[in-house]
Amino acid sequence: MGYTLKSSVHCSGVGVHSGQPLTLRLCPALKGTGYVFERVDLEESKRFIPATFQNITNSKFNTQIGFKDVVISTVEHVLAALTACHITDMIIQIDGPEMPVMDGSSGSFVKIIQEGGLAQVSDTRSFLVLDKELFVETSYGSSIQLMPASYFSIQVVQDFKGREGVQNQFFKIEDVYCSFAEQIARARTFGFYQDAEKMWAAGLSKGASLENTVVVKEGVVMNEKGLRFDNECARHKALDIIGDFALLGYGLQLACHAQNPGHELNAMVMKALLENPGHWHIEEKLVKPSFEI
Ligand SMILES: [Zn+2]
Incomplete structure (x- = not known):
């Protein structure tokens, strides 16, 4: 099944770049809509930005998408929550040029999705199923290897290269x-x-x-309550991969092995996938969210 929301939900917070207050509203959408951002602070003719790989405008510190000179930044954390919940169609209204950062994770977005409840829009969800391996690396030594698999699994190695004595991290998720x-x-x-x-x-x-970033100073975590997971950084890198890859517009069935990934690398991998259509096929699958709807 593909899903949208039963009813609109919203949350408010600051933008990590501007520091401005922002309100995000997730609104139910019809089958075939995909993910579409709507800048409600702008006039009707140019407020819609479809969330697709082709509309990526910047991948430096976060993922920014744009359409007709209008942009929206830091889309990856909300998109990760949507795609992981098998939501396929959604209008994402926002009253400024970036998403509210909330606590720096996808936790708030999952929470409001669960509050809104899911409504089925289609019998199946389209999945990109990988058939052949694909390897992409950057000039600075980060890499992602994609391999055929039975589920969407991710493993991340985060190598801090000895910076401030911070230990390297490893994270793996099977499904x-x-x-x-x-x-x-x-x-x-x-x-x-x-x-x-x-x-x-x-x-x-x-x-x-x-309030919204884990900050390390001279090798020590400055946040009063410390880390939520020993390998929180590596887990967040997996979150960013899921959110960025949502711009492909499909559910995924592949294993992703990442070494020091980032938004630039994630965009390179999506480009490589789209340039190599012989490495994958699309399959319609029955899916079920991992929580009660
Ligand atoms: Zn992130």
């Missing part, structure tokens, strides 16, 4: 659709205090704080 809410949704975005200082000096990340 994303079954375990996203428990194992991934609450993993927050993270960064080093030194990098944050540079971003603030450049006028970026104005909304970033310990």
Whole structure:
């Protein structure tokens, strides 16, 4: 089945880049809509931005999409929650140029999706099923290998290369659709205090704080309550992969092995998939969300 929401739900928070207050509203949509962002702060003729790989406009610090000169940033955390819940059609209304960062994870989005309840829009969901391996790497040594598999599984190796003595992290999830809410949704975005200082000096990340980012300073986690998982950073990298790959517009059946992944690499992998249609096929599947609807 593919799903949308039974009724609209909303949440409010600040934008991590602008620091401005923003309200996000998830609205039910008809079959075939896909994921469409709607900038309700703009005039009707240019407020809609379809969430597709072709509309990616920037992958540097987050994933930004755009259409007709209108952009929306940091789409990956809400898209991860939608695709993991088997939601295939949704209008995502927002009153500014970026999504609210909430606590830096997908937890708030999963929570409001569960509150809104799911409504079936189709009998099956279309899945991209990988048939042949694909390997993509960046010039700076990050890589993703995709392999045929029975489920959508992900493993992430996060190598901090000895920076500030932070231990490397490893995370593996066997079935994303079954375990996203428990194992991934609450993993927050993270960064080093030194990098944050540079971003603030450049006028970026104005909304970033310990409320929405795990921050490491001189090898120590600054957040009062510490980490939610020992390998929270690696889990968040898996979250970003799921959210970015949602722009392909399909459920996924493949194994993804990632080494120090990031949004740029994730976009390169989607491009490689679309340029190699002989490596995969589309299959219609019956699906069920992992929570009661
Ligand atoms: Zn992220």
